Amino acid sequence: MSLLSAAFEQFAPRKPNAPAVILFSGGLDSSTILALAKDLGYAPYALSVGYGQRHSSELAAAKHIAKRMGVIRHEVVNLDLTRFGGSALTDSAIAVPTTPSADQEIPVTYVPARNTILLSLALGWAESLGGLDIFYGANAVDYSGYPDCRPEYVASFENMANLATKAGVEAINHDNRFRVHAPIIEMSKSQIIKLGNTLGVDYSQTVSCYQANDLGEACGECESCRLRQAGFKQAKLADPTRYR
Numbered sequence: 001m002s003l004l005s006a007a008f009e010q011f012a013p014r015k016p017n018a019p020a021v022i023l024f025s026g027g028l029d030s031s032t033i034l035a036l037a038k039d040l041g042y043a044p045y046a047l048s049v050g051y052g053q054r055h056s057s058e059l060a061a062a063k064h065i066a067k068r069m070g071v072i073r074h075e076v077v078n079l080d081l082t083r084f085g086g087s088a089l090t091d092s093a094i095a096v097p098t099t100p101s102a103d104q105e106i107p108v109t110y111v112p113a114r115n116t117i118l119l120s121l122a123l124g125w126a127e128s129l130g131g132l133d134i135f136y137g138a139n140a141v142d143y144s145g146y147p148d149c150r151p152e153y154v155a156s157f158e159n160m161a162n163l164a165t166k167a168g169v170e171a172i173n174h175d176n177r178f179r180v181h182a183p184i185i186e187m188s189k190s191q192i193i194k195l196g197n198t199l200g201v202d203y204s205q206t207v208s209c210y211q212a213n214d215l216g217e218a219c220g221e222c223e224s225c226r227l228r229q230a231g232f233k234q235a236k237l238a239d240p241t242r243y244r
Contacts, residue, residue, distance in 0.1 A: 011135075011181045012040050019043045019072070019131035020181075021122045026062030027208040028228060029137030029184060032196035034069055036183060037135050039199055045129060046074040047122050051114065052082035052090045057216040058207040065205055077121060087111040089210060096210045098221040106145045107223065109210055115148035119157055119180065126178070127167050134161075138182040139192070154182045189231030197237060204240035217244035 013020070020042035024030045037044050048062040059076060066074040085091035088108040097107060115136070122134045138149040147153065158180040162168030171177045184192050196203065208228050209218035218225050220243045232239035 008036060008040060008183050011036075011183050013042050013133065014175055016041055017043045018133060019045055019126070019129045020133040020135055021045045021047055021126045021129070021131060022071075023118050023122055023134070023136040024048050024062050024066060024074075025137075026058040026060070026065055026206060027137075027224075028189075028196070028203060028206045028231075029139060029192060029208075030062075031065055031069075031201050031203070031206050032184065032192050032199070033135050033137045034066075034071070035196060035199040035201050037181075038069065042133065044069070044071045045125065045131070046071045047118075047125060048074065048076045049118055049121065050076060050078045051111070051117075052080045054089055054092070054096070054210065055212050055214070057209075057212040057214060061205060061207040061216055065202075068202075068205070075125065079117070079121075081111060081114070081117075084112065087114075096222050098219075100223065100226075106147065109223065110146050113148070115146075115153075116157070123161050123165065123178070127165050132167065132176070132178050133181060134178070135181045135183070138185045139187065139189075140185050141188050149185070151182070151185055154180055154185065188234070189227050190234035193231045193235045193237060197235070202240075204242065208241075213244055215242070215244075217242045219244065 020037050022034050022037055022044055024046040046066045050059055082090045088094040088096045089111050094108055126134055140150050161178040168178055207216045208224045210222040210224050211219050218241050
């Protein structure tokens, strides 16, 4: 473990080289999480999900970054949530907003129950691997008001994981229980970027835009782009994002 990762000791593996499943979109936050999990000493297994989002650029980025970061295995699961709709990211009839949402308003880019669905997939894979650790890039500071990015949600899902699985039910003590890690949940976007920069993350390869084109070029207008732009500015680092 590096001196940097010592600051995240609470997320450290209970055994050296323990398997961890990282929800990996190919974006800024999840790339930082993947780099951190590796630095902490986990054997990283990356899970990406094609859920019917507006573009496949982030999945292409995920495949590229996962290979460069040397994950043990990268799985891409296709799960078509466009059949349900209910979000600007899964329903082409709903426009992606380019202006800030009103205070306390959950934006139309919220995908109904997305993190619960994705974390459930990660939980299933982790249990199959004999692993007990899951990482995802929830953030409750510079975030869009999504209910499944709050600390209480993370704690609730972790509790459910230990109630709903064979591994959780048969755990003889706390060290044998599932842990759901959200290490950047209380960090600002600029702090996340500084962390990733120290860990050597190449942010030019990441795709965060809600409506990136086929080349992975960002619109520069959606909320995800605005948060990313502000983060680099506040971190006093050059923004390597490829804009169209």
